[in-house]
Amino acid sequence: MGTELEAPVWPAITAEEAGAVLGRFAGAGRLIALQWHSPRPFSAATLVEAEGGRFILKRHHHRLRSPEALAQEHGFIAHLRAAGVNVPEVIEAQGGTVLAQGEWTYELHRLSPGLDLYRDRPSWTGFLTPNHARAAGRALAGLHRAAQDYAAPPRGIDPLIAGWTILPAPDPAAAARAYVAARPGLSAFVHGRAWEEELAGVLGAAAPDLAAQPPMWTHNDWHPSNLLWTLGGEVATIFDFGLATQTCALHDLATAIERSAIPWLEMADGAPIKGDVAAALGLIRGYCDVRALSLADIDMTIDLLRLVHVEFALSEVDYFAGLLNDRAQAALAWDGYLIGHAHWFASAGGQAFLADLRREVRG
Structure with missing residues (x-):
């Protein structure tokens, strides 16, 4: 982190x-x-x-x-x-x-074919070039095309899985309470703190039509170091499906942007951070090269950016508090990841990033 x-x-x-x-x-x-x-x-x-x-x-x-x-x-x-x-x-x-x-x-x-160009870079760091971002968007759309007819049920309550149970729920707060109650480590961690109020501040008014998004198994951890590359800058192999489960296509695209276009690791060092609009735009345009998205779809994806981390952040807290019994790391996952990322999107820098991305999408 x-x-x-x-x-x-x-x-x-x-x-x-x-x-x-x-x-x-x-x-x-x-x-x-x-x-x-x-x-x-x-x-x-x-x-x-x-x-x-x-x-x-x-x-x-x-x-x-x-x-x-x-x-x-x-x-x-x-x-x-x-x-x-x-x-x-x-x-x-x-x-x-x-x-x-x-x-x-x-x-x-x-061992899969391709160049591991990002092997020595930390996860969740950005693309080396805008062309890599666009190529990654195309590859993600191709994965979604292939995943459309995969009918397996979603994975269970194991730690470190990016689920899709809270945001599309008719009552996200109630869904969050059920999520916490099903995970003893997470439940023990939040006991005694005003976690529901904190989480409500993150969720805000979740868009009501998220429930209408077609469910689909997705990758859920799309960033450059989970991809191998060709000499020409295309994606050669997609790997690391540890977070994969049933979410929806826009959730996966929003995850890709959130993990690849914002230098979160710099936040942990106390530095002000600035989102990479070119990388986010590359992912969206590359995706649309292969799988069409309406402007409403793109708006929904941008709306999801401030929320898409929520369920995996809770799962990380559960992992640290439950499996590792590491309360300090669990607190970092809660305060720095779950709450901190949401606060950045509400900040002047986050709002500027979202506004610039919306303007570029329409330009």
Whole structure:
């Protein structure tokens, strides 16, 4: 939640561990070497060279990603892959695509084609060029085209999933109370604080026609470092579907803008921040290159920008307070993320960003 690297919560995957696990996945073969460890905070991942090729091996705590939750994620990836979307090949284990051992769940993806141009940049930092933003918009629209006929139910109440239960509800406040009550860690964290009033200040008057948006499984974590690239600046592969579940297309597009066009990590360092209108516009125009949006759709997307983080922010609080028992990080997720992002959109800088984006869309 800032520009400084934090020590990983989850221990790195060792060569001994990887060697033992690889034998349970079809065609992986014997371990040759571990080539890189991911610095991302919510799971342990490593780039593996093995007899069967090069793979990404990921390990999760079972309370974060149960075998059932990972199988849902893999089902969506398989659907997209069958529809011709460039997503990772998930390798079969014994009895499915998820390997459960003790407190851990493992998944193995064959290394996908493309340049990892953003590997050394923190998540939620911006695009290197406006052309990358437009290409990412096109790729997102292509994913949505392929996802339209995916009929799986939404994922459950596991932590770190970007759901769609509060904003489209007839009574968002009541939906928020139900969301909190279903998650003991989150419920314990907010006990004793005026959380309903704080959240009401974030929600404001949620647009009533959000409920009319067609439900669709979506990526929900669309930012440059979850994409691999071609030499020509197109998206070669889309990866990291850990937050994927059923939301709607405009929610996913708004998420892409919110995570890629606003330098949130600078806020954590106390710096004033300015949104990147060119990147936001590139995402919208690229999306419209492939999948048409009306001006009303675009207005709705811009309206969603101040709200689209709400449910995932609550899920992050639940993760830190419930699974990790880290109240300090939970407080940072609540105050800095849930409340802080909403406050920025209400600030002069946030209002200027939204106004400039609306003007450019119409220009």
